[in-house]
Amino acid sequence: MKPTHRAGWIALLLCLAVAIPVLAITTVEVKVVCPVCGTTNDFLDYASWGSYIYSYPSKYQLVFWPHTWSATVYSCKKCYLSTFMWDFKEFPKDKIDSTKKLLEGVKLSGSYKKYTDIPVSEKLQIAEKVYQGLNRDDEFWSQFYRVLGYHFAQEKKPEQAPLARLHALEITLKMMADPANDGRKKEFLFLAASMHHFTGDDKSALQELKAAADLKYHNSKWDDGHSKGFDEYLSNLIKEMTPAIEQNKVPEGFEQ
Numbered sequence: 644m645k646p647t648h649r650a651g652w653i654a655l656l657l658c659l660a661v662a663i664p665v666l667a668i669t670t671v672e673v674k675v676v677c678p679v680c681g682t683t684n685d686f687l688d689y690a691s692w693g694s695y696i697y698s699y700p701s702k703y704q705l706v707f708w709p710h711t712w713s714a715t716v717y718s719c720k721k722c723y724l725s726t727f728m729w730d731f732k733e734f735p736k737d738k739i740d741s742t743k744k745l746l747e748g749v750k751l752s753g754s755y756k757k758y759t760d761i762p763v764s765e766k767l768q769i770a771e772k773v774y775q776g777l778n779r780d781d782e783f784w785s786q787f788y789r790v791l792g793y794h795f796a797q798e799k800k801p802e803q804a805p806l807a808r809l810h811a812l813e814i815t816l817k818m819m820a821d822p823a824n825d826g827r828k829k830e831f832l833f834l835a836a837s838m839h840h841f842t843g844d845d846k847s848a849l850q851e852l853k854a855a856a857d858l859k860y861h862n863s864k865w866d867d868g869h870s871k872g873f874d875e876y877l878s879n880l881i882k883e884m885t886p887a888i889e890q891n892k893v894p895e896g897f898e899q
Contacts, residue, residue, distance in 0.1 A: 668692045670714070677719040678734035679743050686758065687714040688728065697876070701793060703884055704837050705830075710790045716766040718758045723749045725769040730777075741776055763794040764803065785814040785834070792841065805842045812838035826861035826870075829877055836884070845888050852885045 669690040676683050689709055696708040709715040710727075718725040723746055726734070734742075749769055755761050767790065774787065792807035812835060818824055819831035832855035840848040860874035 668696075668708070675717065675732060677722060677724055678731070678736075679724045679739055679746065680719060680722040682719055682721040684717070684720055684758070686717050686728070702880060704789050704793055704841065705834060706786075706789050706793045710786075711793065713759045713763050716763055716770060718761055718766045718769070720758065722746050723751065723769055724773065725766040726773055727770070730774075735777065738777060742773055745772055745776060762798055764791060764798055764800065767791045767794060781814050781818050785811055785818065787811075788814065789834075789838070792838075796841075808838045808842050812842070826863060829855045829858040829860040829874065832858070833877055833881060840884075840888060849885065849888055852881050852888075856881050856885075 669692075670687045671690050673686050673688045674683050675686050689712075692708065699708065699711070701707065701711050715728055716725060717728050717731040722743070724731070724734075724742065746769075751761060752765060753761075758766075767787075771787070771791070774783070779787075788807045788811035792804050792811060795804035795807055815831050815834045815838065819828060819835070824831065832851045836848040836851035836855065839845070839851065855877070860877055861870045862873070865873075
């Protein structure tokens with residue numbers, strides 16, 4: 644199965660509520676023309692994947708493959724335009740000139756033969772500037788900074804990871820305070836608990852997990868089946884995460 648060009652948060656959540664056959668993650672080499680400078684790049688794309696991606700340890704941050712995969716963040720070898728692959732392929736034409744100017748002076752920290760050799764956090768920090776010019780919403784930024792924090796941690800950058808996660812936490816709390824999101828409070832409490840835990844505040848994390856456990860998730864934009872499926876998924880994560888923090892007996896790969 645191949646996700647749509649958005650291949651992001653909403654698509655992933657919808658998949659949680661339905662039965663997905665277990666498939667290997669398969670990739671293909673593709674040539675993609677940079678929308679900003681016209682350079683042809685050799686990138687990777689995914690061809691298939693399975694439901695097991697929702698069991699990877701990054702689930703405790705609600706960060707899922709392909710956001711955990713280096714190849715997902717495309718970076719042009721000439722102008723260094725960097726975005727998630729689905730946005731690179733469908734970059735808005737009316738943003739090309741402003742983005743070209745934004746990328747002037749952008750440099751990489753080293754010399755790389757392939758775009759997958761570039762640290763993901765470095766590509767994402769370029770992407771952060773690009774997306775700021777694309778007027779993305781809080782939903783996007785909440786996920787973006789969780790993904791950035793995840794990759795900082797993977798790259799053993801303990802000073803940068805908490806900063807990204809605290810930024811994600813700030814945005815999450817803002818979304819939770821919006822009455823329009825009342826049905827999603829369970830999700831936001833879990834995310835707040837996750838970011839608190841990964842920034843060293845387990846007291847707040849446990850309080851938020853306890854509060855989240857008593858709630859039922861409902862997204863007004865989904866049908867009842869999808870909301871129920873994600874509610875069950877969140878409940879299972881809460882049941883796993885709470886004792887892991889209380890007993891300091893974390894699952895393998897949890898502390899990432």
